[in-house]
Amino acid sequence: MAAKVRTELDVGADGVAVITIYNPPVNSLSIDVLHSLKESYEEALRRNDVKAIVVTGKGGKFSGGFDISSFGGVQGGQTMQPKVGYIAIDILTDTVEAATKPSVAAIDGLALGGGLEVAMACHARIATPTAQLGLPELQLGIIPGFGGTQRLPRLVGLTKSLEMMLLSKPIKGGEAHQLGLVDALVSPNDLVNTARQWALDIYECRRPWIKSLYKTDKLEPLGEAREILKFARAQAQKQAANLHHPLVCIDVIEEGIVAGPRAGLWKEATSFQELLFSDTCKSLVHVFFSQRATSKIPGATDLGLMPRKITKVAILGGGLMGSGIATAMVLSNYPVLLKEVNEKFLTAGINRIQANLQSRVKKGKMTEERYEKAMSLVTGVLDYERFKDVDLVIEAIIENVKLKQQIFSDLEKYCPSHCILATNTSTIDLNLIGEKTKAQDRIAGAHFFSPAHVMPLLEIVRTQHTSPQVVVDLLDVGKKIKKTPIVVGNCTGFAVNRMFFPYTQSALFYVDLGMDVYKIDRACTKFGMPMGPFRLADLVGFGVAVATGMQYLENFPERVYKSMLLPLMMEGNRAGEATQKGFYKYEGKRKATPDPEIMKYIEKSRSMAGVTPDPELMKLSEKDIVEMVFFPVINEACRVLDEGIAVKASDLDIASIFGMGFPPYRGGVMHWADSIGAKYIHGKLEEWTKRYGGFFKPCSYLAERAAKGIPLSAPTKKVQARL
Numbered sequence: 001m002a003a004k005v006r007t008e009l010d011v012g013a014d015g016v017a018v019i020t021i022y023n024p025p026v027n028s029l030s031i032d033v034l035h036s037l038k039e040s041y042e043e044a045l046r047r048n049d050v051k052a053i054v055v056t057g058k059g060g061k062f063s064g065g066f067d068i069s070s071f072g073g074v075q076g077g078q079t080m081q082p083k084v085g086y087i088a089i090d091i092l093t094d095t096v097e098a099a100t101k102p103s104v105a106a107i108d109g110l111a112l113g114g115g116l117e118v119a120m121a122c123h124a125r126i127a128t129p130t131a132q133l134g135l136p137e138l139q140l141g142i143i144p145g146f147g148g149t150q151r152l153p154r155l156v157g158l159t160k161s162l163e164m165m166l167l168s169k170p171i172k173g174g175e176a177h178q179l180g181l182v183d184a185l186v187s188p189n190d191l192v193n194t195a196r197q198w199a200l201d202i203y204e205c206r207r208p209w210i211k212s213l214y215k216t217d218k219l220e221p222l223g224e225a226r227e228i229l230k231f232a233r234a235q236a237q238k239q240a241a242n243l244h245h246p247l248v249c250i251d252v253i254e255e256g257i258v259a260g261p262r263a264g265l266w267k268e269a270t271s272f273q274e275l276l277f278s279d280t281c282k283s284l285v286h287v288f289f290s291q292r293a294t295s296k297i298p299g300a301t302d303l304g305l306m307p308r309k310i311t312k313v314a315i316l317g318g319g320l321m322g323s324g325i326a327t328a329m330v331l332s333n334y335p336v337l338l339k340e341v342n343e344k345f346l347t348a349g350i351n352r353i354q355a356n357l358q359s360r361v362k363k364g365k366m367t368e369e370r371y372e373k374a375m376s377l378v379t380g381v382l383d384y385e386r387f388k389d390v391d392l393v394i395e396a397i398i399e400n401v402k403l404k405q406q407i408f409s410d411l412e413k414y415c416p417s418h419c420i421l422a423t424n425t426s427t428i429d430l431n432l433i434g435e436k437t438k439a440q441d442r443i444a445g446a447h448f449f450s451p452a453h454v455m456p457l458l459e460i461v462r463t464q465h466t467s468p469q470v471v472v473d474l475l476d477v478g479k480k481i482k483k484t485p486i487v488v489g490n491c492t493g494f495a496v497n498r499m500f501f502p503y504t505q506s507a508l509f510y511v512d513l514g515m516d517v518y519k520i521d522r523a524c525t526k527f528g529m530p531m532g533p534f535r536l537a538d539l540v541g542f543g544v545a546v547a548t549g550m551q552y553l554e555n556f557p558e559r560v561y562k563s564m565l566l567p568l569m570m571e572g573n574r575a576g577e578a579t580q581k582g583f584y585k586y587e588g589k590r591k592a593t594p595d596p597e598i599m600k601y602i603e604k605s606r607s608m609a610g611v612t613p614d615p616e617l618m619k620l621s622e623k624d625i626v627e628m629v630f631f632p633v634i635n636e637a638c639r640v641l642d643e644g645i646a647v648k649a650s651d652l653d654i655a656s657i658f659g660m661g662f663p664p665y666r667g668g669v670m671h672w673a674d675s676i677g678a679k680y681i682h683g684k685l686e687e688w689t690k691r692y693g694g695f696f697k698p699c700s701y702l703a704e705r706a707a708k709g710i711p712l713s714a715p716t717k718k719v720q721a722r723l
C-alpha cells in the first residue's frame with residue numbers, strides 16, 4: 001500500500017468491497033484518512049460490481065479514533081478544520097449510514113472514539129472477543145464528535161452508554177455482543193469473511209438492515225430517560241465539579257432524545273467544536289502525549305538496548321511499601337522472594353500481600369483461582385541464600401542510611417553480577433546508599449508511591465553511574481506492572497518529593513501566620529486536589545513527614561520552614577490518621593472531621609515561631625490561597641529542571657498528576673504554571689519574599705524565564721549535569 005493511501009478498497013468476486021483503514025500505529029482517523037474513507041465509499045457505491053461493503057482496520061486494529069496529534073494544529077490555527085458536521089453528518093450519516101448498499105464493520109483490536117463511531121454508522125458490527133470498544137473522548141476534554149452521543153445510547157441503552165462515555169471506559173467484544181453493540185463474535189481468522197457474508201445477507205434481505213441512528217427499542221421512555229440524565233448530571237458534578245464537558249455530553253445526549261437524533265447530531269457537532277478549543281481539552285491532550293513521552297529517555301532508550309528478561313525479583317522488607325511492591329509484582333506474574341529479619345515480620349508482610357490481593361477478590365477484580373496463583377508466586381525468606389539467581393532486588397526497609405549501606409554491600413555479595421540493585425527510598429541520595437559497594441552501575445532507585453499496588457507512578461532514579469541498560473530494564477518492568485514511569489536524576493527527594501515538599505511546607509507556614517487549616521485544605525480541594533496538604537499529612541503520618549523534613553533540612557536548609565506544629569501534635573499523640581487524630585478526627589472508616597482541639601497546638605506553634613499573624617492573610621480568596629500553596633511548588637519544580645533532575649518539564653507534569661494528585665485537567669504543574677505565566681508567578685514570589693522571607697525566593701531559572709518571557713516548560717539547553 002502506498003504511504004499516502006489512507007484507506008484501501010478491495011472488491012472481491014462475491015461483490016463485497018472491503019475498505020481497510022491504514023494509518024499506523026493505531027489506524028487513527030486523520031482528516032486525510034476520513035477523506036479517503038469517503039472517497040472509497042463513493043467508489044464502492046458507484047461501482048456496479050459492488051453489492052455490499054465491509055470496513056476494517058489494517059494490522060488487527062480497527063481504529064484508535066480521531067487523530068489526537070492533529071488537535072494541536074487545529075487549536076493553534078495552523079490546520080484548517082472541516083466545516084461543522086462534515087464528518088458526523090455528511091460522511092458518516094449521509095454517505096455511510098444512508099448508503100444504498102449495506103456496510104458491516106469487522107472489528108479486531110481497537111474501536112475507540114471515532115473508530116467506534118465509524119463502526120456504529122455501519123449497519124452491523126462483527127468483532128473478536130478481545131476487541132476493545134469504547135468512547136473515551138471525555139478523558140481528552142471533548143465529547144464524541146462523530147455521532148457517538150446519538151448512536152451509542154440507541155444501541156446499548158442510556159444507562160450503559162452514559163457509563164461508557166462518562167467514565168471513558170471501553171468494553172470487550174464479549175460484553176459488547178451481550179449488549180447488542182456487536183452482532184456477532186468470531187475469531188480474528190474468521191472476522192472479515194464473516195463480515196462479508198453478513199453484508200451480503202443484509203443485501204439479500206436475509207438479515208435486517210439497521211440504521212443505528214433511528215433505533216428506538218433500547219432507549220428508555222422519555223420520563224425515565226430524564227431521570228437517568230438528571231442522576232448522571234449530579235454524579236458528574238459530584239465527581240469533578242470543575243469540569244464542564246461531562247455536562248455538555250449529557251446535554252447533547254438529551255437533545256437527541258428530546259428533539260430527535262438529527263438535532264442531536266447538530267448539537268454534538270457544534271459542542272465538539274467549542275470543546276476542542278477549551279483549556280481542559282488542551283491540558284488533557286498534553287497529558288495524553290506527556291504520559292507516553294515519559295519512557296523516551298535520552299541516553300538510555302535511544303541507544304537501541306533491548307530490555308533483559310527479569311525472571312525473579314527479591315524484595316527486602318515486608319512493611320507497607322515492601323508488601324505493596326510485592327503485590328504489584330505478583331499481579332504481573334513475577335515470582336517474588338520477600339525477605340524479612342524475623343518470622344514475625346515475615347508473616348506480617350505475607351499477610352499484607354494476602355490482604356491486598358483479597359481486597360481485589362472482594363471487589364470482584366480477581367478470581368479466587370487468580371488469587372491462589374498470585375500467592376503461590378510469593379516465597380518468604382529470612383536470609384540471602386536464595387538470592388543467587390535473582391535478577392532484580394528492591395530494598396524497601398526504613399529510611400536509615402547506615403542500614404541501607406550495609407544491606408547494599410550484602411546484596412553485592414549474595415546476588416549474581418547482573419542483578420539490578422534498586423532502592424525504594426523516597427528521599428535519600430543514592431550515592432550515599434551505594435557508598436560501600438562497587439556495583440555502582442547496577443544501583444538505581446525504584447520509588448513507588450503508597451499503596452504501591454494501586455498508585456500508578458514509578459519514579460526510576462539513576463545516578464551518574466547507573467548503566468543505561470538498567471534504566472531500560474526498569475522501564476520494561478514498570479510497563480509490565482502497569483505503572484507510568486518517570487526517569488529522574490539523583491538528589492535528596494528526587495523529583496516528586498522535591499516538588500511535594502513545599503506543598504505542605506508553605507501550608508504550615510501560613511498556619512503559623514494565622515491562616516485556617518481547613519480553609520487551606522478546602523481551597524486546594526476546590527482547585528481539584530484529591531485532598532489538601534493537612535488531610536494529606538494525616539494520611540501519610542506525621543512520623544514520615546517529620547523524618548522527610550529532617551532530610552530536607554540537612555540538604556536545603558535555606559528553604560525549609562521549621563514549623564513546630566507537627567512535633568507538637570505528635571507529643572499530644574496526634575500523628576495522623578493511623579492514630580485516629582491529626583489535623584482531623586477519624587471516627588468512621590476514613591471519614592475526616594475538623595477538630596477544634598488542634599487550635600491549642602497551633603497557638604503554641606505560632607508563639608514558638610515568634611511570627612506575628614498577618615491580618616492581610618485572612619482576606620485572601622481561595623484563588624490566592626491556591627497560588628500561595630502552589631507557587632513554591634512551581635519554584636521547586638523549576639529548580640528540579642534546572643539541575644537536570646528531570647529530563648523535561650512534561651515529566652514533572654506527569655509526576656505531579658500521578659504522584660501528587662494534581663488535577664489532570666489543568667495539565668500538570670508546569671503546564672498550569674505556563675498558563676498563568678512565569679512573569680506573574682515570579683512577581684508574586686518576589687512580593688512574598690519581601691514580606692515573609694527567603695522560603696519564597698524565586699530561583700534563577702524562574703527569574704530568567706520571567707524576565708525573557710520564555711515559558712517554564714520550554715526545553716532547557718543546559719547540559720543535563722545529573723543524568
Ligand SMILES: C[C@H](O)CC(=O)SCCNC(=O)CCNC(=O)[C@H](O)C(C)(C)COP(=O)(O)OP(=O)(O)OC[C@H]1O[C@@H](n2cnc3c(N)ncnc32)[C@H](O)[C@@H]1OP(=O)(O)O
Nearest residue numbers: 026028064065066067068069112113114136144145146292
Ligand atoms: C471525534 C471523535 O469522537 C474524537 C476522537 O476520536 S478522540 C480519540 C479517541 N480515542 C482515544 O482516546 C484513544 C487514545 N489512545 C489510547 O487510549 C491508546 O493509545 C490505545 C488504547 C489506542 C493504544 O494503547 P497502547 O497499545 O498502550 O499504545 P500507546 O503507547 O498508548 O499508543 C501507541 C502510539 O499511538 C499513538 N496514538 C494512540 N491513539 C492515538 C490517536 N487517537 N491519535 C493519534 N495518535 C494516537 C500514541 O500517541 C502512541 O504514539 P507514540 O508511539 O509515538 O508514543
